[in-house]
Amino acid sequence: MTSLGKVAAEKPDIIVPARGPAIGDPRAAIDRLLGRIRAAYANYLSIDALRWYFKDDHILAKARRVLGPEAKVDWMPMAETRPLPPWIAAISNSRLIIAADRSGFLVDCGGTGIIEELRKLKAAGKLASVEHVFITHYHDDHTDAVAALVAEFGAKVHACGRQVPVLERPGDFRLPCLTRNPIAVTCRHPDGDSWMWKEFKLTIREFPGQTLYHDALLVEREGHEPVLFAGDSFTPSGIDDYCLQNRNFLGEGAGYLLCLGIVEALPPGSWLVNQHVEPMFRFDAGRIERMRRTLRDRRPLLAALLPFDDPNFGLDEGWAVLHPYAVHLGGVRRRPWSCGSRTIPRRSGSSAPPSGRLMDSRRAAPARSGSPPGRGGDPLLPPDRRCVAGAPGRHGRRGLGRRRAPGVGRGPRGGEGMMRLLKYLFWVGGKEPPPPFPDPGVDPTGDRLSCIAGRSAGRRDAKYTGKSQVDGSNQRAASAASPASTHRRSR
């Protein structure tokens, strides 16, 4: 916004952008762009989950930087709240469901402090065991200590859908706040699976709210309204979509619109639990409709700002992913985006290294003290998957290198960029024709090619602007500097 103001202050007669046609009426173009940015930002703020954490003054200060000094936000009214029932204990950002026989079912385990609290409950005779743990999503503040919990308490780990491979093989993914501690999911459920545990009926759902890889657990118990453990997806003020790299896609049946449909279909009176929010809360039909309408309005607002056919390409910095992102060729480790065209032949054939094979990208992950064993080898990869997803590094005279995916397309049509990238995906070795790419069995994003990106998530975060600046490590710093930093939420 400031930059546009500076350009406008120069009163240019014409603007010649680095790409696209010259702009003959700069004043009108700048005003139009400012208006579009403001409309999208006002839409975003109106159902922003962060309002619950940071309170109105904080959000208003941000709003006025963009919307103007007198700006007000047309907020959705806060949802109804209620304290947790006695059979749900809050332990940091975990929640413990305690059965009548004092057995425990934990929701998330992001730190060893939680395990210490469980020990105390056990020593006090309030908890007999921790039989199970359900994981809402892969963020490290929800997962880092799951392996330690399993080792000490023998808990079975529950998750479903696209989140499972992220938990089991985090080294295969480039996501912010991703745990580095692989988790063996002992109970993999299909979406919608229901089962009984003690006096509770449990139903697991894929729930792509705060992140694309996210689950929720509905807990029903006689004598109490059902409770949906919905991770970080909602707060009483709305939806948690402040981090671009969490990938909150817009569209019917996707992202938050899918989640809202699930929430709307819950048994009457159901409560939601976000473990960063002390009370339970629930949205009435009016609030659900308000969020749904806001998301539907958002799509054309973003489409007006973005050069892609589908605005979701603008919501996903790494919309093209090479999966896995490291390969072994002739005993030499390569990452696709660093492979030169002279290093890797473009097509399969006699010139291909005969020993070309996929490697477990966990090997490529930086070593970390305290990491559990098992980074070597790859029992999970099928033996016939002999492939190189190789980007030769140049397209014509233009380097692909570490260029971000939207830059590959360069033009206004994201689909063209995708096709260009596809030209550089090829197979080496094996007698069978290559399977389609992306392979839904390997790439859990299913409908999306996965990613060309920089090497360091931290460095990428530093490049972010606007709301994304509060992501990852930068967000921690932002939270620490904030007056609202006393709340325990980090993401």
Ligand SMILES: [Fe+2]
């Ligand atoms: Fe969290």
